[in-house]
Amino acid sequence: MDIKTKDYSVCYDTTTWTVDWQGSLRLSGSDEYAPIVDLLEQVTESQPPSITLNLRHLEFLNSSGISMLSKFVIKVRQKKNISVVVQGSQKIPWQGKSLKNLQRLMPTLKLELE
Incomplete structure (x- = not known):
């Protein structure tokens, strides 16, 4: 399951249960984010024990x-049987503050900032 454009890519690796994000996501509104939401829903529906969101290159x-990611975390939190790991980079300004907010939505979420 991959989504690739000239500006960004979102790719899911079924062997590691990792969604890799790269590039720059400047889409407007939920309609333009729908393909990514669909990909994340497919990942969740496959019931992996853990989902890793690798945002280090986003x-x-x-x-x-950010709203789309927050809604995804809330949905996974309701499942109770899937853990979430979010990998980010301290070198990318938006990630430090925004990714910590995901932990407020899902206290069991593991945040790895490098």
């Missing part, structure tokens, strides 16, 4: 994207 995510 240079930019706008407020619509």
